Amino acid sequence: MKTIKLQNNSLKLVKDVLKDLKASPDLGIYKCVQCGMCTSVCPGASQTEYDPRDMIRRVLEDDETVIDDENIWNCFSCYTCNSICPSGNNASEINQILRQMSIDKGEGIQKIVSFSAYGDSFMELGVGSIPNTFFDVMVKDVGPEYMNLKLNIEDIRADLGLGSYILPEEAINEVESILDNSGFKNRLERIKRCKK
């Protein structure tokens, strides 16, 4: 009888993926039949060089270069792949895990450093917000009314019978304390240090 010899560590990457906290216990990566349905419905694949089926293949073949592949950053996190996969696999979730691996290695930090202001706002107010640089682009794209909306938001909310959206101070302190003890504060500092 023919047997397939698996090297002991030839599944290191897929095992690391499955060990990740983000990985659902029923994640069907081993059951992937490489049918390509994920790629055929993928907006990232239709617009860019990104290919979720190939990403899964590389993970299963222990090809760690997939972590450094620029293309993994073109996923929309739309989960269309997940909803259509005949094998119960979830390319979206695996993509998110690979991105975190890239961030942990260091290279990926450049990809998220521009979003760090969202984290600052979360620590200060208990609510995230669009980072300034992106906000300025939105005002340019959407028009000056968008700026007016932001300036008058509390008044508009009051007209609608809604209170302030900013958390009370005690609640903000709780959130900040949780994010300190969870390691997020350190993570954010580490990310911000990479700002060029």
Place this chain on the structure above:
Amino acid sequence: MKFIPDKDILLFKSCLVNVEYPGIESSTSYIFDRIDVEYYVDERQSCCTGLGHYYDLFDQLSTTALAARNFQIAAETGHKNIAVMCATCYAILKKSANILNQNEEARNKVNKILDDSNLEKMEYNTYDMDPVKNIFHVAEIFFNKRDKISSLVKVDLSGFRVATHHACHYCKVHYNDTIEGVRDPNLIDSLAAAVGVETIGWYDHKRVTCGAGFRQRFTNKEVSLAVTAEKLHVLKENEVEILLHMCPNCQMQFDRYQPYIENKLETEFNIFHLNISQFIALALGADPYKVLGIQTHTVPIEPLLKRLKLPFNIVDQKENAKAEKSLKN
């Protein structure tokens, strides 16, 4: 079908509803008040981290720890059912509840974080929050009460050609819990039917993403808007006048960027974008400015209201802005 509650509900605040389309929240309250849904909003509740999570900025453990805190706020006030207005809140909270229930190591870590933060009282026990029995989108709560909604309709909206955009993070993440279809989603079509509006139903691209793609809208704008433009083209081919939404992020992508895409492509789509809560509230006779909050929209809703010939005091926002400017000068 899963059991959908109508009481003990924490109406979960959403960061994008808060500052982009607060009218989604006031419309939801308006409807809940009229269909006998018992709910509560808690100012201490923090944002779910959704955008930061999908920007890959947040780590899963931090997101889960904040969810545990919000779950305890819900339980402590006797509102252990959560109803969200944003599809990303829905997916994030369900995932966090799954982790807390199924992964002992993660649960212990979260409880240690809470202890270290002097929040021992917020410690999480297995199944304090059941993601199937306790976490819902407000559209599901409406669906469960659609007969009651039908009985309250005051405004006839059937003269418009309406299509629906079902949010990915409601339909496609925890798809076993999705009601009214995943591959052919019809939840908001059914709600439109409840207020007497027959939508166009299926159309090519019906289940395609809005294109926001979290980081994509900001770091890959052309790609992101190309996806949005494709969907707008298909809607135009179908002569759609109103697109109904169930997620503020999708609504932003279409409403904020439709004029920009029209300019770039030198075409006109002329599609109004309304959240399903705003649409139902309008059918029930709610005020466009005091309840629907149409003053925060980029594509003006006034032309839609004018066609209804309602006794609303319609403000021409562009004229208003001009008048304000000339006053200042």
